[in-house]
Amino acid sequence: MSARLDAQFAFLMEADKLKQVIRATTLADGSRRENSGEHSWHLALYALVLADHAGPGVTIDRVVKMLLLHDLVEIDVGDVPIHSANGEAHGSAEVAAAEARAADRIFGLLPADLGTELRALWEEFEAAVTPDAIFAKSLDRVQPVLHNLASGGGSWTEYEVTFEQLEARVGAKVARGAPSIWTYVRARLQAFFPDLS
């Protein structure tokens, strides 16, 4: 029992470091940048609150678990903003390889049964093929849009993002898992992107 708890708490203490990984997006009031720990909490709450916008075959409890775990690899790799390097850093082969090594190390702290189970959920999220993962990804993409709208631009201003880039990098993925949410949010973007028809 004690060796198992040693491993469980080693993982939980390591996870604490996610609270020190800083994202490009600010809090909704723009007062400071968000960290990936509180971001993960907020997304899990998104899943609970927006469950009725999920497509068929989505199990919200699994979506919540994925969102709680989805950014842990950033403890080693850091956050790679969607709009950085003209949108090309996020999802690059180098970042994916570094995240896989991070997953080896971090989920490897857990007892083997639990590490295998939670890592499989993280891999399912990353692959974005199952309905649960697709919905989880939609929430991960849409939350910064709400914060940028509320704070008057945020990371869009910083990275000089056009509406076309936002639609391609963000809108398409939100619409894939949660079309009704993207329709709603897209209509609110007109004030910020006047060229949006």
Place this chain on the structure above:
Amino acid sequence: MSARLDAQFAFLMEADKLKQVIRATTLADGSRRENSGEHSWHLALYALVLADHAGPGVTIDRVVKMLLLHDLVEIDVGDVPIHSANGEAHGSAEVAAAEARAADRIFGLLPADLGTELRALWEEFEAAVTPDAIFAKSLDRVQPVLHNLASGGGSWTEYEVTFEQLEARVGAKVARGAPSIWTYVRARLQAFFPDLS
């Protein structure tokens, strides 16, 4: 659809403020105080990772939901540290009444069906009667113990907490829902409280 999403996003944007509620406990490395948003994420992760220490009749998915919601009332009331006011502020009738008013306001932002459902989960957590709520409370109490141990005292030093006070205010509640975890953690307290037998 649009009015419903207005209400759902109003709640989610309000919830963002929980990231600015500062707790007495620090991060594990002592570098800064923890906020209640990232704390809620960490606790939900505790529930996933320590599920095998839950008693009979516990449904971890419900525990996770309770922990995601449990501190939202702090947006209005603030965090009331366990050891503040010689341990008498936490759980006082005045605090409970203020938290109920906060729950009225915050869960009241949601569409009625969803607000009723999530508020009921928060009330179940607060009542600490069901197996799910008792386990959730155990995790809420044990996480700061780990951080204080890691950072060399933390809020115990600040509030001059004795081992007897810690056992009464914290240990009893951890042991109620997760006895194997308290046995494990209690053994690690000897280094900090030399009078512990």
